[in-house]
Amino acid sequence: MDVIVLGGGLMGSCTAFFLARRGVKTRLIEHSHIGAGATVASFGNIRRTGRYLPQLPLAHRSLGLWNQSQKLLGRDIEFRATGHLRLIFDKDSLHDMRCFADDAKPWGFEIEEIGKAEIAKRFPGLGPSAIAASFSPNDGSANPRLSAPAFADAAAREGVEIISQANVRSVTHDGKCFSVVTGKGTFESSVLLNCTGAWGTKIAETFNEPVPLTIRGPQMGVTEPFPHKIHPVVGMWSRESGAYLRQVERGNIVFGGGVPQVDVDPAIGYAKIDPARLPQQLSKVVKLVPALKNLTIIRQWSGCEGYVADGLPIMGASSTTDGLFHAFGFSGHGFQLGPGVGDAMSELITTGKCETPLAPFAISRFHKDS
Incomplete structure (x- = not known):
C-alpha cells in the first residue's frame, strides 16, 4: 500500500x-x-x-496522544494540561451545562460544577459576575x-x-x-x-x-504581556457566541470568539479581521477577566476554516x-x-x-x- x-x-x-x-x-x-x-x-x-x-x-x-506529544515528536509544542474553565453568567447556560454534564458521563467524561464563591477562591480575578462554572482539569491548550x-x-x-x-x-x-x-x-x-x-x-x-460546506474564519487577537497568571483556558457557556482566552507562558493573552466568524472571499482564500467587531468581542473578553481592560492589543488575525452544514x-x-x-x-x-x-x-x-x-x-x- x-x-x-x-x-x-x-x-x-x-x-x-x-x-x-x-x-x-x-x-x-x-x-x-x-x-x-x-x-x-x-x-x-x-x-x-x-x-x-x-x-x-x-x-x-x-x-491521550496530546499527553504523549513531546515524547512522540521529540520537541515541545507547548501542550499544557492546565484545565478548561467555562464560566456561566445566566440560568439558561447553567441549565445547558448541567444537561451536558449528565449526558457526557456515559461517554466517559465528567466535568466539575463550581459555584460563585469557589470560582473566586480557586480562580481569583476570573469572571467575578459569573454565577457558576464548569471545570475539566485534564484539558488545556497547545501552540x-x-x-x-x-x-x-x-x-x-x-x-x-x-x-x-x-x-x-x-x-x-x-x-x-x-x-x-x-x-x-x-x-x-x-x-x-x-x-x-x-x-x-x-x-x-x-x-x-x-x-x-461554507468557508469562514475566526477573529483572533493577542495582547501585550500581562503579569497576572491565568492558568486554565477560560471560556464561556453561552447560547450566543461566547468569548475564550488563554495566557501563554510569555504572559500574552490570546483571545477569540464573542462575534460571528468572518466571511471568506474564495478568490483570496482566507478571512480578514473586521475591526468594527472588536468592541463587541472585547466586551465579552473583559467579562471573563476584567483586569484585561487596559491592555494593548498587539496583533489580530483570521484564517480559513471549513464549516459543514x-x-x-x-x-x-x-x-x-x-x-x-x-x-x-x-x-x-x-x-x-x-x-x-x-x-x-x-x-x-x-x-x-x-x-x-x-x-x-x-x-x-x-x-x-x-
Whole structure:
C-alpha cells in the first residue's frame, strides 16, 4: 500500500505521521505551507467540554496522544494540561451545562460544577459576575503554530516525503490509481486521503460526493504581556457566541470568539479581521477577566476554516470511490482532535476498521437519497 495525504494542516500531518509509524509508504502534499490553513488560525484549545457527544471517544483518544506529544515528536509544542474553565453568567447556560454534564458521563467524561464563591477562591480575578462554572482539569491548550510543522517533521523522520507549496492543479482516479498533478510534478498512489480543510468539498465533488460546506474564519487577537497568571483556558457557556482566552507562558493573552466568524472571499482564500467587531468581542473578553481592560492589543488575525452544514466533520471512507478517504470540515473545533484523527484514520486506512466509532461523521450522510 502507498498513500498520498493531500493537505498539510494538523489533520494531514498527524495522519502522515501515524501512517508512517504503521509502515506505510506515505507522501504528504500541501498546496501552500505546512500548517498554513485552519491550523494556524486556531486558538489552540484542547477541550472536550461542550462537544457533540458521539465525538467524545475521538476526543479522548486525541487527548491521550496530546499527553504523549513531546515524547512522540521529540520537541515541545507547548501542550499544557492546565484545565478548561467555562464560566456561566445566566440560568439558561447553567441549565445547558448541567444537561451536558449528565449526558457526557456515559461517554466517559465528567466535568466539575463550581459555584460563585469557589470560582473566586480557586480562580481569583476570573469572571467575578459569573454565577457558576464548569471545570475539566485534564484539558488545556497547545501552540497551533508549532503543532502541524512538528508532526510533519516527525513524519519526515519516519520516511514520509513532504511536498509543500505544491500548487495542486488536479486530482483524478483511473479506477486503480489516484493521480495528483501539482506544480512540482505528478504523483500517484493507490490510496488518497483528502485532508484539504475548507477545500475538502472540492475534492469530494470530483468524486461525486459534494458536502454542504461554507468557508469562514475566526477573529483572533493577542495582547501585550500581562503579569497576572491565568492558568486554565477560560471560556464561556453561552447560547450566543461566547468569548475564550488563554495566557501563554510569555504572559500574552490570546483571545477569540464573542462575534460571528468572518466571511471568506474564495478568490483570496482566507478571512480578514473586521475591526468594527472588536468592541463587541472585547466586551465579552473583559467579562471573563476584567483586569484585561487596559491592555494593548498587539496583533489580530483570521484564517480559513471549513464549516459543514450540520457542524460535524467528514471522516471515513468515500461512499463512491475505493481507496479514497476523507478527514476535513472540522467546523472550527478540530484542533483538539488532530492527533486522534491522524491515529484513527491511519488505523482505518491500514486495517479497514477503527476502534473509535466514526459512523456519525461519514460523508454518506449527505447522499442517502442519491
